[in-house]
Amino acid sequence: MSKESGVGIIGCGNISAAYFKLVPMFRNLKVVACADINPAASAARAEEFGVEAQEIEALLANPAVDVVVNLTVPEAHYPVSRRTLIAGKHVYSEKPFVLTLEQGEDLRRIAETNGVSVGSAPDTFLGGSHQFARHLIDAGRIGKVMSGTAHVLGPGMERWHPNPDFFFAPGGGPILDMGPYYVANLVNLVGPVKRVVALANKARAERIIGSGPRAGEKVPVGVATNIHAILEFASGAQVALMASWDVWAHRHQNMELYGTDGAIFVPDPNFFGGPVEVAGTDGEPQEVEVWDHPLTAKNFEFDWGMEANYRGAGLADMMDAVATGRDYRCSLERSLHTIDVLTAILRSAEEGRAVDIVTSCTQPEALGIEEARALQR
Numbered sequence: 001m002s003k004e005s006g007v008g009i010i011g012c013g014n015i016s017a018a019y020f021k022l023v024p025m026f027r028n029l030k031v032v033a034c035a036d037i038n039p040a041a042s043a044a045r046a047e048e049f050g051v052e053a054q055e056i057e058a059l060l061a062n063p064a065v066d067v068v069v070n071l072t073v074p075e076a077h078y079p080v081s082r083r084t085l086i087a088g089k090h091v092y093s094e095k096p097f098v099l100t101l102e103q104g105e106d107l108r109r110i111a112e113t114n115g116v117s118v119g120s121a122p123d124t125f126l127g128g129s130h131q132f133a134r135h136l137i138d139a140g141r142i143g144k145v146m147s148g149t150a151h152v153l154g155p156g157m158e159r160w161h162p163n164p165d166f167f168f169a170p171g172g173g174p175i176l177d178m179g180p181y182y183v184a185n186l187v188n189l190v191g192p193v194k195r196v197v198a199l200a201n202k203a204r205a206e207r208i209i210g211s212g213p214r215a216g217e218k219v220p221v222g223v224a225t226n227i228h229a230i231l232e233f234a235s236g237a238q239v240a241l242m243a244s245w246d247v248w249a250h251r252h253q254n255m256e257l258y259g260t261d262g263a264i265f266v267p268d269p270n271f272f273g274g275p276v277e278v279a280g281t282d283g284e285p286q287e288v289e290v291w292d293h294p295l296t297a298k299n300f301e302f303d304w305g306m307e308a309n310y311r312g313a314g315l316a317d318m319m320d321a322v323a324t325g326r327d328y329r330c331s332l333e334r335s336l337h338t339i340d341v342l343t344a345i346l347r348s349a350e351e352g353r354a355v356d357i358v359t360s361c362t363q364p365e366a367l368g369i370e371e372a373r374a375l376q377r
């Protein structure tokens, strides 16, 4: 395992607490500093987690910071990542890491020129349950995947998030916000996508904030909030993806993949764990005991209970790969392919036509039990 990398966190809002708590579980990472456009936010996290709060420029010049974790809002991801790469630091961004392919290509150029690397969440597909599903598919348990469905449906983020504006601004909406978990997982399980077709609408022009100091305030909806898409994969598989924040109740599974010899039921791609079910040609789904993978157990308390949460695994894998020169699973190539697929879905819905995907990528290497264990302390 490579030497410890100094991590600087830029963006000290809601999700930063999870990163501050979880990053220390990885052997090669140490959070050393944080910054935010709002100094009160970085000061609060610095105090809570015992790191140094800095101005953004000072963090980017800090020799102890090797990699910046960009946890700002979607519209700020590209400019903050760009500044970071120009400062000669590696960057690992929350999703969506850019909003256009041009932004992604620009980051690629700067990273190459400066000899640094770019990676992006989601890394939930590295979770033990998703890697188990990958293992079963790779072992031929359901034959060749030919089709499937994926659903990410709910009433919307304004009910729980105290500052939900970005969810309904460009870069938000269920496709760009939640779609990355689904597309990254499908690329992990099925491979790259070659074409998409989609329809979209929205139920409301305004949303009302449901929690925190701004409760009752209205937020304008500038994006589609209900999208039906079909993804055609390079392998020939076709998967229907429905992403909506206009749904009060439903009975769909998160992800089902249908193969020539069976079917697999994959847990929520937004989390690292969860049950995996498989059916053979007898047509009877059975829960299969998930293997003893270190990124599977419920270890993190959410408002509704415990879930498996190993955010930072993708960053740990990236910094290990940077040190050893190998490919990393949450690479710019794959992240940009995900952005290509998601923006193509929105374009298809706007323009009423199928859209070809111009980028491609390889399936990430599977993260087996030993490789995952090597990342942890």
Ligand SMILES: NC(=O)c1ccc[n+]([C@@H]2O[C@H](COP(=O)([O-])OP(=O)(O)OC[C@H]3O[C@@H](n4cnc5c(N)ncnc54)[C@H](O)[C@@H]3O)[C@@H](O)[C@H]2O)c1
Pocket: 010, 011, 012, 013, 014, 015, 016, 035, 036, 037, 038, 041, 056, 071, 072, 073, 074, 076, 080, 094, 095, 096, 163, 177
């Ligand atoms: N909240 C979650 O549960 C969650 C989960 C997974 C991923 N994410 C992703 O993480 C990102 C952040 O989400 P969040 O919920 O923490 O948002 P948030 O609004 O709570 O926090 C964002 C923080 O970034 C800061 N910021 C904004 N622009 C900045 C800039 N230019 N420079 C420096 N700081 C800046 C804000 O002041 C704020 O403190 C989003 O891309 C989101 O999709 C969030």
